[in-house]
Amino acid sequence: MADPVVVLEFGNEVPRRSFDGLLPPEVLERRVRIDPLGNPGLCANVEDIDAQAEYWVHRLDALPEPPRTVLAYCSGARLAASVAFRMNDARLVLFDPVSLTxxxxxxxxxxxxxxxxxxxxxxxxxxxxxxxxxxxxxxxxxxxxxxxxxxxxxxxxxxxxxxxxxxxxxxxxxxxxSSPKPWEKCPDHVFLSAGMSWEEHPGTDVKRFDISAVDLFHTNQVMHTLAPLLT
Incomplete structure (x- = not known):
């Protein structure tokens, strides 16, 4: 049986990006989706990323098995890093991550x-x-x-x-x-679409694809590259 995975996706994004089309069926069945904007604490004030991560990890603790992989994209990357750090240093896979300023x-x-x-x-x-x-x-x-x-x-x-x-x-x-504080965890794998970049790090495997940011979520080559990382 595949390990559970956590995906961070912005539900109101247009055009919508989702990992669902890239996950093998046995992984998709155990996928847990987090919308970073679904934290009710964000409505009233600015909760720092640590507090947001604690909010989501507390809910993930209720799962029968702890997820071993966290996937995120774009501006969800930093929150994903903090979530993965708190989940026994779960594997962190990022698509087109950006550091906000x-x-x-x-x-x-x-x-x-x-x-x-x-x-x-x-x-x-x-x-x-x-x-x-x-x-x-x-x-x-x-x-x-x-x-x-x-x-x-x-x-x-x-x-x-x-x-x-x-x-x-x-x-x-x-x-x-956009806080200047250092990330709590470096990504283990980074998938980049055409024109995107990521600072090289000894512990990070960077994979580049000559396709658009949207196509990064709909291409067989990406799906086949991602699959071995989820086992």
């Missing part, structure tokens, strides 16, 4: 404002990247709400609140993941 925080904030305002130009967007995380989130939430009320005054309040919470949760996760 203060610049990323500002970019996500500006994109959130643009989304919530329906593309209506906004003046005076605050620069939150150099603020303490909790202050940055409060400032961002206030500005996002202000922008939404101006651009979408006819939207029902419950729908508007849900949109604001969605954007705020994503921003809170980004703020936490």
């Amino acid at each position: 203060a610049d990323t925080v500002q970019e996500v904030f500006v994109a959130s404002v643009d989304t919530i305002a329906g593309g209506v130009p906004q003046d005076g967007v605050p620069f939150i990247a150099d603020m303490p995380p909790d202050r940055a989130l409060v400032t961002a939430r206030s500005y996002i709400r202000k922008s939404a009320l101006v651009a979408a005054s006819d939207v029902p309040e419950d729908i508007l609140n849900a949109l604001i919470e969605k954007q705020s949760t994503w921003l809170a996760f980004t703020l936490a993941a």
Whole structure:
């Protein structure tokens, strides 16, 4: 019987990326999915990555067998590293991992404002990247709400609140993941699509594929390369 695996996937991502198409049937049956944005603590404040990892590991502890592999992609990589570290140093496999920075925080904030305002130009967007995380989130939430009320005054309040919470949760996760603290675990394997890079590390096996970030999740070559790492 295959060992359980944990996959970190963003459920609201468009286009959606999922490991399901790459996992052998016997592994897919024992796959446990985590949506990093599903932590309810992210709605109100910026929980650091350590606290987020503890939240998810506590839930994984209820499984009959501990997963021995953690898979993640993009900005979920750092949280996956902390989860794997706490699960008896489980194998960590990352697809197109990125290390978030203060610049990323500002970019996500500006994109959130643009989304919530329906593309209506906004003046005076605050620069939150150099603020303490909790202050940055409060400032961002206030500005996002202000922008939404101006651009979408006819939207029902419950729908508007849900949109604001969605954007705020994503921003809170980004703020936490952009911490300059060192990662708790280096990846064991990294899969990269065309144009992506990762700093070489003695303990990390880097595999490169001349395909797009989306195709990385839908290609037989990747599937066959990944399969031996899951046993």
